Amino acid sequence: MIRTDADVPLRAAEQAQSHHVARAADHDVDHAVERAAAASLASGAPGAQEADAADDDAADDDHFHDQCGVFGVFGSPEAAHFTYLGLHALQHRGQESAGIAVVDDHGLTMHRELGLVRDVFSAGILARLTGDRSIGHVRYSTAGGCHVKNAQPIAVDYALGSIAVAHNGNFTNYEETRDLLESQGSIFQSTNDSEVLVHLIARATETNAVDRVAAALQRVRGAFSLLFLTSKELIAVRDPHGFRPLSIGRIKDAWVLASEPPAFDLIDATYVRDVEPGEMVVIDESGLRSYWPFASVAPTPRKMCIFEYVYFARPDSRLNGISVYEARKRLGEALAKECPTEADVVIAVPDSGMSAALGYSQASGIPFEVGLIRSHYVGRTFIEPQSSIRHFGVRLKLNPVRPVLAGKRIVVVDDSIVRGTTSRKIVKMLRDAGAKEIHMRISSPATRWPCFYGIDTPSRSELIASNHTVEEIAKYITCDSLGYLSIEGLHKAVSGGGFCDACFSGDYPVAFTNPTSHRRQLELIGV
Numbered sequence: 064m065i066r067t068d069a070d071v072p073l074r075a076a077e078q079a080q081s082h083h084v085a086r087a088a089d090h091d092v093d094h095a096v097e098r099a100a101a102a103s104l105a106s107g108a109p110g111a112q113e114a115d116a117a118d119d120d121a122a123d124d125d126h127f128h129d130q131c132g133v134f135g136v137f138g139s140p141e142a143a144h145f146t147y148l149g150l151h152a153l154q155h156r157g158q159e160s161a162g163i164a165v166v167d168d169h170g171l172t173m174h175r176e177l178g179l180v181r182d183v184f185s186a187g188i189l190a191r192l193t194g195d196r197s198i199g200h201v202r203y204s205t206a207g208g209c210h211v212k213n214a215q216p217i218a219v220d221y222a223l224g225s226i227a228v229a230h231n232g233n234f235t236n237y238e239e240t241r242d243l244l245e246s247q248g249s250i251f252q253s254t255n256d257s258e259v260l261v262h263l264i265a266r267a268t269e270t271n272a273v274d275r276v277a278a279a280l281q282r283v284r285g286a287f288s289l290l291f292l293t294s295k296e297l298i299a300v301r302d303p304h305g306f307r308p309l310s311i312g313r314i315k316d317a318w319v320l321a322s323e324p325p326a327f328d329l330i331d332a333t334y335v336r337d338v339e340p341g342e343m344v345v346i347d348e349s350g351l352r353s354y355w356p357f358a359s360v361a362p363t364p365r366k367m368c369i370f371e372y373v374y375f376a377r378p379d380s381r382l383n384g385i386s387v388y389e390a391r392k393r394l395g396e397a398l399a400k401e402c403p404t405e406a407d408v409v410i411a412v413p414d415s416g417m418s419a420a421l422g423y424s425q426a427s428g429i430p431f432e433v434g435l436i437r438s439h440y441v442g443r444t445f446i447e448p449q450s451s452i453r454h455f456g457v458r459l460k461l462n463p464v465r466p467v468l469a470g471k472r473i474v475v476v477d478d479s480i481v482r483g484t485t486s487r488k489i490v491k492m493l494r495d496a497g498a499k500e501i502h503m504r505i506s507s508p509a510t511r512w513p514c515f516y517g518i519d520t521p522s523r524s525e526l527i528a529s530n531h532t533v534e535e536i537a538k539y540i541t542c543d544s545l546g547y548l549s550i551e552g553l554h555k556a557v558s559g560g561g562f563c564d565a566c567f568s569g570d571y572p573v574a575f576t577n578p579t580s581h582r583r584q585l586e587l588i589g590v
Contacts, residue, residue, distance in 0.1 A: 132156030167194030305340030365561030395422025402546025410434030469497030
């Protein structure tokens, strides 16, 4: 039987309700920004008052967001505490909700809420999460909205006991699978695509949990790194393409799993290896063993998300044997060669543009300086004074260093441009600080296509590069010049081969089973 903390539901429900209202308002404003931006571009009038007015009220995080991070422990009496720390190290992968499920002799216990890891788990709550095995999850909504019912892990009781699942990614056949299950009598409690898995597991006829999980996996497609927790085992799975990262580590006699290896460092665990694409790892009292449930599927090329190296992963991560920090520096070096310009100083849009800016500086010979200071203490909401402050959202997060900028020709390096609204505000901020020229350089190709593999992206019509030229975008964000890294330069800089670049190229490795359906395109939060 699944147990939950008794004092959680009311507080979680209140948080969910208030967050939902705020999110709806943000979504309305966001569409106002897009309409104004489109009008500005169509009219060829950069700096249009309509776009600026909408920008002033919009949220200011114009980046893609990864869906989540997962962490698991098997064989440690401090499993919940280690998972709490591991999730803290993975907080960059999801800031909307956090949850931990644990197993002890009395069964499976779970706690999940909306909020950051540090806010969701108090010392008292962690003390009640007893057991030597656990899984945890931090989430940024893609499939499903922002509501506590969509938080993970998801846990159910079924014929063989209790099972909890934590998922990083998206199932591309979610709608079709859910429709089929509902037509056969299944009742869903959330809009989370991960819930289809527990229904498939419950309906399977195999006699043990491992075989039921393997059977359920045969019926889903897409991008997934998954953790399952039962009374006997911890199961980890990566999809055959290996879209999302998942690593194995050790701490004393315990096994640990994490979306990124730096999560091991915080608990003094040792990295062992990555879970291979298409591999299912089962950990129980007898140790670790591997299965290959997708062996009957035709050979599948490795297609890890290349945007992990551009933006998602921590710079101190090492994914598929490739240092993220070094890859980002190479992106900047390649960008300097492909998009040179004359300038006095190179600055980064912190924090994600920092490594690439260093690479651009070193390759171009233009000095690197810190021209923007980022505040790391801004929460999801902030009370604005009644007297309107221009570009309030950006000013909360970034502030220019005027002596670095005044009278200078500036190269500004950022990782991507999604809608262009934030880039526009940053350029205006830099001009107000006295910059003489502003040359935007983006350390990835133009983002023209949405992602359906676990990244929160707008629809294609909302991506500014999908229907506007580089010159038009430069005119809209009001910079003196704009340059993107080429797709070829991106792949060469990351190196290693075997990446998904669908958001840049439109080449989707996993086809959609029903491309004419109204796919649940994911609403953005805080953009």
